[in-house]
Amino acid sequence: MTGEDGYFGERVARRYDESSADMFLPGIVDTAVDVLAELTGTGTALELGIGTGRIALPLSQRGVKVRGIDLSRAMVARLHAKPGGSAIDVTIGDFSTAQVPDTFSLVYSVFNTITYLTSQEAQVACFRNVAAHLQPGGRFVVEVEVPEVRKLPPGHKIVPLYSSGTQWAFDVYDMSTQSMTSNYIEIENGRGENHSIPFRYVWPSELDLMAQMAGLRLYNRWGGWTRHPFTHESAKHVSVWEKPGY
Numbered sequence: 658m659t660g661e662d663g664y665f666g667e668r669v670a671r672r673y674d675e676s677s678a679d680m681f682l683p684g685i686v687d688t689a690v691d692v693l694a695e696l697t698g699t700g701t702a703l704e705l706g707i708g709t710g711r712i713a714l715p716l717s718q719r720g721v722k723v724r725g726i727d728l729s730r731a732m733v734a735r736l737h738a739k740p741g742g743s744a745i746d747v748t749i750g751d752f753s754t755a756q757v758p759d760t761f762s763l764v765y766s767v768f769n770t771i772t773y774l775t776s777q778e779a780q781v782a783c784f785r786n787v788a789a790h791l792q793p794g795g796r797f798v799v800e801v802e803v804p805e806v807r808k809l810p811p812g813h814k815i816v817p818l819y820s821s822g823t824q825w826a827f828d829v830y831d832m833s834t835q836s837m838t839s840n841y842i843e844i845e846n847g848r849g850e851n852h853s854i855p856f857r858y859v860w861p862s863e864l865d866l867m868a869q870m871a872g873l874r875l876y877n878r879w880g881g882w883t884r885h886p887f888t889h890e891s892a893k894h895v896s897v898w899e900k901p902g903y
């Protein structure tokens with residue numbers, strides 16, 4: 658079930674930093690922030706799905722002026738409660754359509770956030786919206802997994818994620834629509850809780866086509882934030898598209 662905060666309502670927001678603790682490790686955050694700070698240069702940056710500021714806050718602490726868009730007031734309240742968080746303006750809305758009254762040298766989306774747009778139409782709209790918010794010569798960075806369909810045995814739709822005495826999680830794929838849901842079941846104080854989040858997984862080549870349709874061109878693609886090459890075996894990519902200059 659979703660409310661006005663989407664899938665990141667109060668209950669998820671309260672536990673987000675703790676439950677994503679691996680992604681908050683300095684070794685993970687710093688390499689991403691290094692790349693994003695360099696690509697922003699002397700300009701300003703906009704994060705799509707800024708959340709609790711995992712990346713935006715340290716980027717801002719490097720002296721980069723950062724803004725954000727997010728659907729979830731509950732997530733953004735956490736960002737604004739952190740030291741330095743109130744310096745980051747956030748527009749509450751859907752990043753595929755929301756308008757921010759500025760243009761940027763960098764727009765970025767990390768941690769698979771682009772896949773929260775669950776239709777091709779919405780992902781295409783996102784690229785167009787980004788292009789409208791980029792200055793000439795500006796860049797759009799996306800960090801996203803390569804679809805994990807190779808984990809599916811022939812004829813199967815489900816990939817188990819983890820299983821313990823009280824917690825289970827699994828992904829369900831529909832190859833006909835590129836939709837995938839992540840499903841979580843947990844027993845707490847003797848009561849069962851479950852929630853599911855829908856995604857649309859997307860291939861690098863399809864993202865390139867969306868970029869092309871929005872007037873952007875591929876500038877670079879790495880296998881991760883350390884800028885190692887993107888290969889046949891890469892589990893994810895960090896892609897950078899550029900809006901042509903003057």
Ligand SMILES: C[S@@+](CC[C@H](N)C(=O)[O-])C[C@H]1O[C@@H](n2cnc3c(N)ncnc32)[C@H](O)[C@@H]1O
Nearest residue numbers: 665706707708711727728729732751752768773
């Ligand atoms: C996985 S969290 C990532 C948060 C943060 N970027 C990070 O790296 O920790 C995804 C965030 O995107 C937001 N989000 C998801 N879909 C969105 C949409 N269509 N428009 C705006 N925000 C969205 C969620 O509310 C959530 O804060």
